Amino acid sequence: MLGTRAAPGDSPNSCSAPADIQYDSGGFSRNGVAASWGRARSLCWLMRQAMSASRGSSGVHSPRSRMPISHTGASATTTSRAHEPVAGTERESSINPWERQLIHHVTDADLERVRAFLEAHAETSLFLLSNLALLGPRLGDHPNSGNYQLLEERGRVAAVFCLTRGGNLLVQAAGRAELAGPILKACEAQPIAVRGVIGEWPTANALWRLLCADPRFQPLHSVKDVLYRLSLSAARVDRDAGGVLHARALDAQDFDQWEPLNTAYLAELDLPAQAAHAQRKAAFVSGARARLWWGVFEGSRLAAIAGLNATYGSFGQVGGVYTGPKDRRKGLARAAMSRLIEDCTEHHRFARLILFTGEDNHAARRLYESLGFEARGAFALLLGERRGAAG
Secondary structure, rough: EOOOEEEOOOOOOOOOOEOOOOEEEEEEEEEEOOOOOHHHHEEEEOOHHHOOOOOOOOOOOOOOOOOOOOOOOOOOOOOEEEOOOOOOOOOHHOOOOOOOEEEEEOOHHHHHHHHHHHHHHHHOHHHHHHHHHHOOOOOOOOOOEEEEEEEEEOOOOEEEEEEEEOOEEEEEOOOOHHHHHHHHHHHHHHOOOOEEEEEEHHHHHHHHHHHHHHOOEEEEEEEEEEEEEEHHHOOOOOOHHHHHOOEEOOOOOHHHHHHHHHHHHHOOOOOOOOOOHHHHHHHHHHHOOOEEEEEEEOOOOOEEEEEEEEEEOOOOEEEEEEEEEHOOOOHHHHHHHHHHEEEEEOOOOOOOOEEEEEEOHHHHHHHHHOEEEEEEEEEEEEEEEEOOOOO
16 A cells, blocks of 8 residues: 555545544544544544555555556446446346346435445455544545445445545445446536546446546556555564664654655655645644654654554554665665554554555565565556546
């Protein structure tokens, strides 16, 4: 996910949902006691960059090859009550076209089963889960807020998705690519233009094909990532590396050194820095206070970074791992990740870490696998722009 380009995408814009803060029908609560919206908001970073670059790498960067993605696909001419499978998908021939579907906004009464569905697919749902916990199911002023929608089949949850104010479509459909048409149609009924798709690979890729079939849509960044999971009880870390290389959690005073490294990270991903400088600083300070950023220093100089861009319950999602080109091949990414893993185990008390990194980022993959991460499938981070879209 963040990466040094080692790193999975951990940028200033990320959301972290502590296990004790939750949105429910009564609003935000902490350990059963009502919590203010301001408190919930203060725990959420601006996720826009984190979601734009949520990968991991080893600190040795090789330019990312663009994944060829077809610009042909079925048009999204579906209704909210009928299947229209994406042409060419495996399930197309097996779907009953008359099977009834219902798509509607998530209400407070739906929250329990929506969370249960997402938690059943937690490894590819952390952005949806953390945003839901911190921002609730409805569109607000925050760029990562949005109206959560639910696709039901015969009364059962088949998909949950959210088009954020920033234009990112977050989706979980348990790999059911044939649901892409109805999902996209529901999103296109909203005033916000879809600019990117983030989620489990089969459904996100099917949505991407539909978007790219529109001549107004311009793909900018299309990468298929490998999804990795680490059980912290099985982590293989070099506990001496962090001390020898002076790895530690970052604090607010480290922003001036963190900012150029994060900017360089985004540039290597061909992604623009998002939000104004003051917003990026506020996001970093909030994350640092929550102990969500780590770094490795050579003397007083910050040389490598790693962080968490989403948390939910016992899960942490790694992002923004990055080492500058002149500092690579020194073991700095390993030291940063080792300290991150230690703190996630001993301070945050997480049980698992998730990250995703490019299929072609072999250095990053070797690093993560050497630390005990295991490949679990594929994840999509697909970004573009619709010409003529406002906002």
